[in-house]
Amino acid sequence: MITSSQIEKELLNFWIDSENKVSPKKSFQRIYTTNVVVYTSKHLFGHYAENSLGELSTRHPGRYILIRPANDLNTDPVRFFISGHFQIGDKNEKRNCCEIIKLVSHSPILNQMYSFASSLLMPDLPLEFWWIGQIPQNDLFFSKMSSIADRIWVDSQIFENPLWDLKNFELSSRKYNKDILLGDLNWIRIYRWREIIAELFDGAWSRYLLRIKNITIKFGEGFSSFRGLLMACWMAVNLKWNYIGKGIQTFPEKLEFQSLNREPITVYFQKVKDSDAMNRLYSVEIETSEPEKAIFQVKREKDPQCVLSQSIVNGEIIFSRTTYFEHLHSSQLLLEGLKRFEPDRVFEKVLQLIRTMVELHE
Amino acid sequence: MSKLLTLENSLREGLGSQRSGVPCSLVIFGASGDLTKRKLVPALFSLYQKHLLSTSFSLIGTSRSQLSTDEFKHRLKSALDEKIPGISSALWESFSQNFHYLPLTGGFNNLADYQALSKLLNDLDQKNDTLGNKIFYLSTPPEVFEDIISNLGRVELTREKKGFSRVIIEKPFGHDLASAQMLNQKIKNVFNENQIYRIDHYLGKETVQNLLVMRFANSIFEPIWNRRYIDHVQITAAEEIGIENRAGFYETSGVLRDMFQNHLFQILCLVAMEPPISFEANAIRDEKLKILKSIRPFEEEELKTSACRGQYGGGYLGGEKVVAYREEAGVNPLSTTPTFAALKIYLDTWRWVGVPFYLRSGKRLAKRISEVAIQFKEPPDLLFKNNLQAISPNVLVIRIQPDEGITLKFETKVPGMAFEVRNVNMDFRYGTSFTVGAPEAYERLLLDCMLGDATLFIRSDEVEAAWEALMPILNYWETTSPQEAFPNYEAGTWGPAMADALFVKPWRKWRRL
Ligand SMILES: NC(=O)c1ccc[n+]([C@@H]2O[C@H](COP(=O)([O-])OP(=O)(O)OC[C@H]3O[C@@H](n4cnc5c(N)ncnc54)[C@H](OP(=O)(O)O)[C@@H]3O)[C@@H](O)[C@H]2O)c1
Numbered sequence: 001m002i003t004s005s006q007i008e009k010e011l012l013n014f015w016i017d018s019e020n021k022v023s024p025k026k027s028f029q030r031i032y033t034t035n036v037v038v039y040t041s042k043h044l045f046g047h048y049a050e051n052s053l054g055e056l057s058t059r060h061p062g063r064y065i066l067i068r069p070a071n072d073l074n075t076d077p078v079r080f081f082i083s084g085h086f087q088i089g090d091k092n093e094k095r096n097c098c099e100i101i102k103l104v105s106h107s108p109i110l111n112q113m114y115s116f117a118s119s120l121l122m123p124d125l126p127l128e129f130w131w132i133g134q135i136p137q138n139d140l141f142f143s144k145m146s147s148i149a150d151r152i153w154v155d156s157q158i159f160e161n162p163l164w165d166l167k168n169f170e171l172s173s174r175k176y177n178k179d180i181l182l183g184d185l186n187w188i189r190i191y192r193w194r195e196i197i198a199e200l201f202d203g204a205w206s207r208y209l210l211r212i213k214n215i216t217i218k219f220g221e222g223f224s225s226f227r228g229l230l231m232a233c234w235m236a237v238n239l240k241w242n243y244i245g246k247g248i249q250t251f252p253e254k255l256e257f258q259s260l261n262r263e264p265i266t267v268y269f270q271k272v273k274d275s276d277a278m279n280r281l282y283s284v285e286i287e288t289s290e291p292e293k294a295i296f297q298v299k300r301e302k303d304p305q306c307v308l309s310q311s312i313v314n315g316e317i318i319f320s321r322t323t324y325f326e327h328l329h330s331s332q333l334l335l336e337g338l339k340r341f342e343p344d345r346v347f348e349k350v351l352q353l354i355r356t357m358v359e360l361h362e
Numbered sequence: 363m364s365k366l367l368t369l370e371n372s373l374r375e376g377l378g379s380q381r382s383g384v385p386c387s388l389v390i391f392g393a394s395g396d397l398t399k400r401k402l403v404p405a406l407f408s409l410y411q412k413h414l415l416s417t418s419f420s421l422i423g424t425s426r427s428q429l430s431t432d433e434f435k436h437r438l439k440s441a442l443d444e445k446i447p448g449i450s451s452a453l454w455e456s457f458s459q460n461f462h463y464l465p466l467t468g469g470f471n472n473l474a475d476y477q478a479l480s481k482l483l484n485d486l487d488q489k490n491d492t493l494g495n496k497i498f499y500l501s502t503p504p505e506v507f508e509d510i511i512s513n514l515g516r517v518e519l520t521r522e523k524k525g526f527s528r529v530i531i532e533k534p535f536g537h538d539l540a541s542a543q544m545l546n547q548k549i550k551n552v553f554n555e556n557q558i559y560r561i562d563h564y565l566g567k568e569t570v571q572n573l574l575v576m577r578f579a580n581s582i583f584e585p586i587w588n589r590r591y592i593d594h595v596q597i598t599a600a601e602e603i604g605i606e607n608r609a610g611f612y613e614t615s616g617v618l619r620d621m622f623q624n625h626l627f628q629i630l631c632l633v634a635m636e637p638p639i640s641f642e643a644n645a646i647r648d649e650k651l652k653i654l655k656s657i658r659p660f661e662e663e664e665l666k667t668s669a670c671r672g673q674y675g676g677g678y679l680g681g682e683k684v685v686a687y688r689e690e691a692g693v694n695p696l697s698t699t700p701t702f703a704a705l706k707i708y709l710d711t712w713r714w715v716g717v718p719f720y721l722r723s724g725k726r727l728a729k730r731i732s733e734v735a736i737q738f739k740e741p742p743d744l745l746f747k748n749n750l751q752a753i754s755p756n757v758l759v760i761r762i763q764p765d766e767g768i769t770l771k772f773e774t775k776v777p778g779m780a781f782e783v784r785n786v787n788m789d790f791r792y793g794t795s796f797t798v799g800a801p802e803a804y805e806r807l808l809l810d811c812m813l814g815d816a817t818l819f820i821r822s823d824e825v826e827a828a829w830e831a832l833m834p835i836l837n838y839w840e841t842t843s844p845q846e847a848f849p850n851y852e853a854g855t856w857g858p859a860m861a862d863a864l865f866v867k868p869w870r871k872w873r874r875l
Contacts, residue, residue, distance in 0.1 A: 346376030
């Protein structure tokens with residue numbers, strides 16, 4: 001039987017060994033700022049999780065624990081693997097390092113691994129739980145880990161039915177822990193879009209917010225277009241619009257809201273055929289009502305790494321800015337997410353809005 | 363620190379960039395110079411990339427050099443490229459679209475130039491909606507500060523009729539107490555104190571700000587932060603570089619003016635001050651001022667034992683030969699300007715009476731390092747009398763640069779049958795424990811000024827109190843020859859051996875860094 005003390009002992013030996021091998025001799029320092037437990041029951045995602053953690057651990061020192069299913073049932077039911085990771089850009093005499101502990105188990109007992117995972121946690125540090133998969137109705141690992149985690153992460157991009165899953169995200173996680181913080185990597189994917197759109201309305205420009213009439217959100221044709229919907233819900237939540245459309249069951253073509261001063265607002269979703277833009281947001285165009293009709297738009301440039309934001313009033317470009325936009329991988333998204341450790345109230349309101357929209361249908 | 367902003371843009375809610383800059387025009391005097399391209403524009407670019415620069419921001423560079431706006435932008439771009447390679451032209455165009463250059467026609471004292479500046483600011487306000495907000499950055503040698511300020515007053519750009527008008531003043535602020543008082547007076551003739559932002563870029567450094575958090579957000583440090591537990595404090599700001607090509611400036615200033623009056627004294631204040639009643643700018647500055655005023659005045663006799671000066675000779679740094687200070691271009695071959703100083707300071711406050719603060723700073727020292735070391739009193743060694751190695755005191759080190767972090771040195775038992783004790787370090791490294799890199803000092807300070815947060819800037823009374831404390835040493839050194847003939851330390855070492863004589867008690871000595 002494998003125990004957590006056995007793993008800790010192997011880790012200690014591993015680091016002492018590595019230190020002796022390195023030349024010129026440098027000493028190591030194991031550093032942890034957080035615990036990250038990652039769980040997936042699918043082989044395909046197991047690989048992806050391993051790569052992501054490999055990258056993350058070189059930027060963010062933590063105790064990483066990955067639980068994934070075994071490929072081969074002829075092996076021991078539970079096996080563990082450890083790997084050491086150094087911080088990138090660490091030029092000091094002492095090198096900072098941390099480790100990933102991978103627990104591989106046969107599928108039938110995979111979700112029993114929660115107690116093993118918990119025994120490997122570093123005391124007193126926050127616990128981030130990344131659940132890779134659909135939101136489960138009833139899963140032992142999900143419920144046990146949620147009950148002790150400080151935050152749970154999902155990625156709505158990989159949900160098969162994002163509306164349904166996001167509707168249940170909060171309820172399912174908070175059933176076991178009412179204080180758990182909620183995070184979605186897809187929500188972080190649109191963070192910079194939100195920032196760029198927000199800055200178009202700073203200062204005197206904020207007066208246009210009350211006169212928004214139509215929004216057109218274009219996205220690249222792919223399997224997940226859900227980011228556009230998150231974007232629309234974000235604006236609705238922050239600008240306190242009421243949802244007045246019908247209940248939705250699948251990805252809608254448009255959404256209808258009512259503004260604070262009871263004006264109708266329609267959000268249209270359009271697909272764009274562009275291989276570069278697959279799954280991605282392509283543009284967001286916000287149009288205000290007369291008089292002084294204005295258009296605020298953010299769109300991808302030809303260079304897929306840049307977006308152009310513009311404010312156009314009465315047909316004249318008043319403001320224009322290009323922003324550099326690097327594509328972020330999952331590990332970078334999670335890294336962004338880990339930077340802030342506080343409830344994301346706006347995201348929670350977005351989840352509530354989605355729930356309202358779906359429940360209207362039900 | 364004051365919570366400001368953000369207007370009524372509710373889309374900002376929940377975004378990390380809530381502390382984003384307000385619309386404004388930034389006017390840089392001396393924009394053809396080194397600071398603008400090396401520090402200010404890279405800082406603005408970083409703010410821009412983080413969406414912390416308002417969309418209505420504009421920049422006006424002005425100086426005597428006859429440049430066109432395009433030439434000005436070209437210079438800035440070339441300098442930025444060296445720092446951050448690979449900025450696309452679209453991105454640069456977008457960042458610099460509201461940059462302008464206004465060449466001065468008659469030095470810094472021609473009223474017509476200021477009238478032209480006023481008109482340009484007005485036009486930009488109309489065009490970019492800067493809400494009439496303006497910041498004047500004095501990035502020139504101090505000789506022209508007064509001209510700039512009085513002319514700004516004459517064309518009423520200092521008045522806050524519409525929007526704010528603020529002035530950022532670079533160091534050095536004055537040459538001595540009298541000149542600092544005079545400069546303060548001149549500025550206050552046209553600006554109110556709350557419009558004036560005297561910069562000390564050390565205060566923009568994350569670890570310096572962290573001193574406040576460390577002291578006042580943790581309950582374990584404050585109870586022992588006093589004369590009962592602390593034996594002494596060492597503050598070091600060592601530089602590897604020499605005077606580069608600033609001989610003219612350095613010959614007339616020297617290390618006390620360049621490093622002590624501002625940076626070292628500011629750090630001293632943050633280490634020693636009482637808890638402020640709030641994190642508002644004036645509450646913090648009130649407490650810092652008390653520390654500066656509590657510095658025990660140096661008597662002439664004491665100066666021989668409490669202050670040590672030095673000047674570097676030639677030597678080797680990183681395996682390369684470097685010349686003596688007196689051989690640097692533009693330096694008087696018989697110069698007595700100190701490039702190193704070490705002071706022993708006592709603070710006459712209830713908390714610190716009897717605790718010496720040792721401050722040292724110098725050029726061409728062995729390595730670049732700035733830190734604060736709090737050395738605690740030794741425990742009674744009764745129990746470990748037979749130990750071969752003496753028990754060494756606990757030291758808490760706050761490293762400011764490079765490799766910012768905190769180290770606690772404490773004693774542990776060496777594994778084995780004997781009862782052997784040895785000290786070990788417990789390390790916290792700022793850079794690795796957070797996923798976010800610390801912003802550059804100028805980035806933080808520019809943003810704070812846009813937001814009207816003066817916490818990290820120095821108030822007039824602080825500047826004057828710092829000069830007042832330093833004047834006896836300056837006067838003494840300027841009227842007497844050094845005890846030891848200059849040069850008295852070799853480049854690449856830790857300064858003159860005489861600096862060790864500041865320590866009287868045998869257990870106190872400079873930390874080996
Ligand atoms: N560079 C740094 O890293 C640094 C660090 C801390 C503080 N500072 C302070 O920041 C300020 C600016 O620094 P800097 O390095 O940019 O200075 P600088 O390059 O020496 O001077 C800035 C500009 O001022 C003008 N100027 C120079 N000498 C002048 C004189 N005697 N009379 C009138 N104008 C003169 C020049 O422009 P024109 O010939 O075009 O008029 C020059 O391009 C100084 O007060 C300095 O002490 C600088």
